[in-house]
Amino acid sequence: MNRGVLLALAGAGLFIAALDAYVVVTLLPAMMGDVGLTIERLEQATPIITGFLAGYVVAMPLLGAYSDARGRIPVYVACLTAFAAGSVITATSGLWTFSGLPWMVAGRFIQGLGGGGLVPLSLALAADLYRDRARTFALGSVAALQEAGSVVGPLYGATLAAAAASLGGWRFVFWLNLPLVVLCGTGVIVAARRAPPPASVETSSVDWLSALLLGLGCGLLVLALYPDDPEHRATNALTIPSAAAAVVVLAGYAWRHVRQLEPLVPRDLLRGRTFAGVVSANLLIGAALIVTLVDVPLLGRLVFNQTQLDSGLLLTQFLIGVPLGALAGGLLAGRAGNLATAAFGLALSAIAFASMAGWQANELTLRAGPFRQADLTLALCGFGFGLVIAPLTAAVLSLTGGQSHGLATSLVVLARTMGMLAGLAALTAFGLYRFHQILGSPALNDPDLRSRVKHLERLVAAAFLQEYREIFLIAVGLCVLAAMVTAFSLAPGRRSGGT
Amino acid sequence: MAQLKTVSATLKMTKGTVSLQGFALVGAKTAVRLPSDSDTTYTVKEQDISFSLEVVITGGHVYVHLPLSTLQEASASEAAVFPDMAKLFDPRTGLPAVIPTGTNPRYVSTDQIGGQSAYQVSTTYSPDQIKSLLAQLNSSGPVAARVWVGVADHQIRKAVLDGPFGDNGKEAAVEVDISGFDAPVVITSPSP
Numbered sequence: 235m236n237r238g239v240l241l242a243l244a245g246a247g248l249f250i251a252a253l254d255a256y257v258v259v260t261l262l263p264a265m266m267g268d269v270g271l272t273i274e275r276l277e278q279a280t281p282i283i284t285g286f287l288a289g290y291v292v293a294m295p296l297l298g299a300y301s302d303a304r305g306r307i308p309v310y311v312a313c314l315t316a317f318a319a320g321s322v323i324t325a326t327s328g329l330w331t332f333s334g335l336p337w338m339v340a341g342r343f344i345q346g347l348g349g350g351g352l353v354p355l356s357l358a359l360a361a362d363l364y365r366d367r368a369r370t371f372a373l374g375s376v377a378a379l380q381e382a383g384s385v386v387g388p389l390y391g392a393t394l395a396a397a398a399a400s401l402g403g404w405r406f407v408f409w410l411n412l413p414l415v416v417l418c419g420t421g422v423i424v425a426a427r428r429a430p431p432p433a434s435v436e437t438s439s440v441d442w443l444s445a446l447l448l449g450l451g452c453g454l455l456v457l458a459l460y461p462d463d464p465e466h467r468a469t470n471a472l473t474i475p476s477a478a479a480a481v482v483v484l485a486g487y488a489w490r491h492v493r494q495l496e497p498l499v500p501r502d503l504l505r506g507r508t509f510a511g512v513v514s515a516n517l518l519i520g521a522a523l524i525v526t527l528v529d530v531p532l533l534g535r536l537v538f539n540q541t542q543l544d545s546g547l548l549l550t551q552f553l554i555g556v557p558l559g560a561l562a563g564g565l566l567a568g569r570a571g572n573l574a575t576a577a578f579g580l581a582l583s584a585i586a587f588a589s590m591a592g593w594q595a596n597e598l599t600l601r602a603g604p605f606r607q608a609d610l611t612l613a614l615c616g617f618g619f620g621l622v623i624a625p626l627t628a629a630v631l632s633l634t635g636g637q638s639h640g641l642a643t644s645l646v647v648l649a650r651t652m653g654m655l656a657g658l659a660a661l662t663a664f665g666l667y668r669f670h671q672i673l674g675s676p677a678l679n680d681p682d683l684r685s686r687v688k689h690l691e692r693l694v695a696a697a698f699l700q701e702y703r704e705i706f707l708i709a710v711g712l713c714v715l716a717a718m719v720t721a722f723s724l725a726p727g728r729r730s731g732g733t
Numbered sequence: 734m735a736q737l738k739t740v741s742a743t744l745k746m747t748k749g750t751v752s753l754q755g756f757a758l759v760g761a762k763t764a765v766r767l768p769s770d771s772d773t774t775y776t777v778k779e780q781d782i783s784f785s786l787e788v789v790i791t792g793g794h795v796y797v798h799l800p801l802s803t804l805q806e807a808s809a810s811e812a813a814v815f816p817d818m819a820k821l822f823d824p825r826t827g828l829p830a831v832i833p834t835g836t837n838p839r840y841v842s843t844d845q846i847g848g849q850s851a852y853q854v855s856t857t858y859s860p861d862q863i864k865s866l867l868a869q870l871n872s873s874g875p876v877a878a879r880v881w882v883g884v885a886d887h888q889i890r891k892a893v894l895d896g897p898f899g900d901n902g903k904e905a906a907v908e909v910d911i912s913g914f915d916a917p918v919v920i921t922s923p924s925p
Contacts, residue, residue, distance in 0.1 A: 694801065
């Protein structure tokens with residue numbers, strides 16, 4: 235009983251942190267304005283999202299081992315505290331002259347560090363508290379909470395900010411983290427005193443070099459893809475050296491990480507095609523998933539002229555589709571197999587993206603019976619992504635013993651988050667460059683300023699629509715590529731890895 | 734300030750709403766070359782989306798630059814809507830003339846502003862005095878002000894105005910930081 239309460243509270247903390255990964259998507263215009271950024275400098279706002287993801291991926295592989303040495307609960311509470319501190323920094327952005335964009339990005343990075351650390355800690359806690367089949371269920375529940383939080387985030391942010399418009403709007407979303415963190419942290423501490431002690435605690439130390447390599451690699455990757463002058467070029471003058479350095483540093487991290495993991499995870503698993511394929515597929519899926527999570531709400535704001543709340547609500551059908559797909563994926567994978575289920579899911583998402591690539595400015599007025607066509611398409615897209623979760627996770631879990639489930643699942647989540655980080659950075663660079671190419675420098679000859687602004691808004695909306703259509707086409711390619719990688723790695727006779 | 738050739742200023746709304754062509758003013762940055770040239774970038778907001786609006790006044794013409802588009806000359810009626818920032822520093826009608834005429838000026842403190850010592854003085858201005866600074870500012874009552882004047886050079890380095898000069902006579906407050914006295918300024922040249 236007590237261990238269930240402990241894991242539920244730890245999972246709640248993880249869920250709160252995961253919510254904040256993309257909570258800013260629907261709040262971005264308001265947050266930008268409050269730190270002095272105007273909408274035409276959208277590229278400068280990218281670090282508000284990538285900052286969190288960078289912190290997330292740095293902390294995720296680091297703190298599991300650290301908690302082996304220092305104990306799960308103290309490290310978990312420290313991560314929650316870091317997340318709360320990052321939330322306060324973010325919430326106070328723009329209130330003083332010194333708290334501009336760098337302050338906000340720093341807050342988001344610290345939030346990400348704290349939130350990212352909660353992923354392996356919650357998984358490790360689940361592994362500590364449960365055995366055998368109960369352990370797999372516990373690990374799956376924790377992973378599901380992390381996924382659900384990150385996917386629901388944009389809608390959560392928009393709804394909360396709208397409801398709390400008089401209490402600071404977007405700032406309230408971050409202030410609210412404080413009482414929630416206190417509740418979860420206190421609950422975890424109290425529940426941990428009553429729960430049975432972990433089965434075994436190993437002595438381990440923090441691999442600071444790995445953390446440094448991963449952080450540096452992510453930073454270089456984001457720098458390589460940063461569009462400093464999107465009117466004239468897609469990336470920046472340092473793209474090639476930064477990308478080359480990122481590859482070298484991340485390869486160094488991977489080499490070091492694999493060497494360290496070998497004693498924990500069977501050597502064959504890390505070298506096998508199935509594991510490598512699932513990780514690669516998740517990288518691609520992460521990049522495609524971010525297209526929906528980030529671009530659909532922005533499309534709502536900038537093209538469909540929706541309010542902050544409505545742009546978040548636009549994602550509702552996608553969010554409903556994901557868990558339904560995940561449920562169906564679990565059932566279908568048992569009958570049709572992992573490969574067929576995953577490929578079917580990716581095909582559905584690809585079809586949905588292909589449909590979105592043809593969206594018009596009046597898309598939200600088009601109906602199919604009682605439903606908006608756009609809602610059905612987004613539901614299909616989410617359902618497809620949901621279908622993929624169970625078969626890919628099952629494929630990895632089937633390769634490992636129970637003692638490695640947490641680690642393996644954590645690596646899969648890490649791969650998907652890395653895919654989101656790289657995908658967001660790359661698609662922002664491409665998208666803004668294409669936006670400026672499509673828009674050009676229009677001459678506005680309307681009689682008054684108000685009319686000119688309205689005219690410009692229409693031109694900007696048309697350019698954004700064209701840009702997003704192209705990004706949706708890229709997402710089709712990512713889904714197809716992910717399906718091919720999945721087929722290659724899960725095909726009968728190609729499965730490999732230790733058990 | 735009476736002998737100034739160039740000056741820069743930033744303006745930040747800290748309370749209430751002042752609208753510019755129907756858009757809520759968030760702040761502004763201006764570079765002025767006296768007697769009549771200025772390049773001002775206003776940050777304005779519509780709903781929660783902020784965008785910039787550049788207004789260049791040079792050679793008797795007013796040009797407006799909306800983001801992502803080309804600089805275009807404003808018609809006479811449209812030009813009248815935008816504050817002439819050079820007039821703000823006009824020695825006869827702008828800050829140099831109006832600041833010393835405040836009611837009940839009172840020394841408050843000596844502060845550091847931009848690395849320089851400055852006297853902080855509190856005073857009050859009438860709606861007419863405010864309007865003479867910028868014709869677009871309509872106040873429905875007296876405006877309280879705090880002004881920082883450089884100890885060494887007597888330049889006005891900062892001003893905070895608080896009073897009913899917002900939309901529909903509502904309370905508003907604005908903070909103006911002044912710097913770059915006789916430093917080089919860039920006034921965007923419109924394309925021929």
